[in-house]
Amino acid sequence: MGWSISLGRIAGTEVRIHLTFFFLVAWFAFAAGSRGGQAAAVEAIVLILAVFGCVLAHEYGHVLTARHFGIATRDITLLPIGGVASIERMPEKPGQELLIALAGPAVNVVIALLLFTVFGARLDPERAVDAVGDLKIDLVTQLAVVNVILVIFNMIPAFPMDGGRVLRALLSYRLDRARATRIAASIGQAAAFGLGFLGLFGNPLLLFIALFVFLAASYEAHAVELREAAKGVATRKATITSFATLDTQATVQQAVDTLLTTTQREFPVTDRSGRLRGVLTRDGMIRALAATWPGTAVLDVMERDVVTVNCHAPLSEAVTALQTSGRPVVGIVDDEARVVGIITLENLAEYMMVDAASRGWRELAPASPMDVSHHK
Numbered sequence: 001m002g003w004s005i006s007l008g009r010i011a012g013t014e015v016r017i018h019l020t021f022f023f024l025v026a027w028f029a030f031a032a033g034s035r036g037g038q039a040a041a042v043e044a045i046v047l048i049l050a051v052f053g054c055v056l057a058h059e060y061g062h063v064l065t066a067r068h069f070g071i072a073t074r075d076i077t078l079l080p081i082g083g084v085a086s087i088e089r090m091p092e093k094p095g096q097e098l099l100i101a102l103a104g105p106a107v108n109v110v111i112a113l114l115l116f117t118v119f120g121a122r123l124d125p126e127r128a129v130d131a132v133g134d135l136k137i138d139l140v141t142q143l144a145v146v147n148v149i150l151v152i153f154n155m156i157p158a159f160p161m162d163g164g165r166v167l168r169a170l171l172s173y174r175l176d177r178a179r180a181t182r183i184a185a186s187i188g189q190a191a192a193f194g195l196g197f198l199g200l201f202g203n204p205l206l207l208f209i210a211l212f213v214f215l216a217a218s219y220e221a222h223a224v225e226l227r228e229a230a231k232g233v234a235t236r237k238a239t240i241t242s243f244a245t246l247d248t249q250a251t252v253q254q255a256v257d258t259l260l261t262t263t264q265r266e267f268p269v270t271d272r273s274g275r276l277r278g279v280l281t282r283d284g285m286i287r288a289l290a291a292t293w294p295g296t297a298v299l300d301v302m303e304r305d306v307v308t309v310n311c312h313a314p315l316s317e318a319v320t321a322l323q324t325s326g327r328p329v330v331g332i333v334d335d336e337a338r339v340v341g342i343i344t345l346e347n348l349a350e351y352m353m354v355d356a357a358s359r360g361w362r363e364l365a366p367a368s369p370m371d372v373s374h375h376k
């Protein structure tokens with residue numbers, strides 16, 4: 001995710017913090033400081049750091065449970081509205097998805113219980129809603145209330161909230177996954193409208209969250225539709241087989257010439273035996289032209305870690321590779337690891353439209369390429 005800095009690795013997963021988070025800290029400190037002076041500002045900073053510690057613990061609840069089922073997590077990004085763990089894939093088994101989804105909120109339940117029973121948080125239920133940010137209430141109690149709010153908020157049955165995944169997992173016990181996702185996504189979008197409506201009359205932050213939930217629900221529905229539709233389909237059906245490649249000796253200038261004479265936007269860079277060494281995208285070329293000179297070797301500016309999929313593998317494997325790599329292209333290779341084609345988000349979307357039209361699926365709207373890119 002752009003605009004974020006790494007705090008290092010904890011238990012094998014990189015922890016990143018979004019730069020906007022620092023604005024949030026500064027804003028809270030300023031707001032508290034203008035009401036209660038320096039001591040209040042310091043207390044606000046301590047509270048917000050403690051809250052983000054709890055959010056991080058929540059994300060690790062998901063991450064470590066996923067790892068238990070053999071699923072890795074690239075990184076966790078802390079945003080002002082919470083944390084996002086880029087868990088590489090969700091398990092197909094509903095029971096596993098259920099446990100991964102519940103593990104996050106469960107961590108906050110444990111923290112809240114500890115704060116109330118061991119660390120002396122005490123709450124007058126009448127003032128619960130206003131407790132956070134109230135200077136007369138001690139930090140431990142405020143932190144306990146935040147954890148309770150985190151549990152309630154995350155259990156809203158809407159993607160990308162954990163409650164949405166819990167709902168889908170429960171539905172998956174009775175229905176197939178695509179159907180379960182569609183129903184869970186519809187409920188999520190309805191919840192988003194509800195939140196947005198509340199936001200209109202109250203907290204404007206709810207409007208942003210509503211938009212976020214709405215987009216995430218649409219994304220999730222498309223992503224699963226795509227994977228389901230690609231099951232049992234041969235990869236070659238959606239593979240681009242006539243395409244230009246760049247030689248490992250090529251320069252950025254030669255790449256630009258190729259860009260201008262084709263309609264392609266992603267160019268595989270292959271060595272003499274036809275093996276994929278990397279991919280140079282149109283954006284990568286533009287960046288390279290701006291930063292260096294046209295004689296620069298493409299090897300120095302291409303993206304190296306491009307995922308490849310065997311041409312005999314089912315299309316669903318290529319779809320999963322595209323969705324989890326965050327890259328716009330996967331290389332399709334033969335048994336000798338030579339490139340025989342590429343699959344991009346764009347031509348995958350084209351394939352889906354053709355497929356949907358030929359099957360007469362009215363409900364499957366053509367997915368825009370944006371919907372399946374950069375799932376974080």
Ligand SMILES: [Zn+2]
Pocket residue numbers: 058059062104105154162
């Ligand atoms: Zn969560």
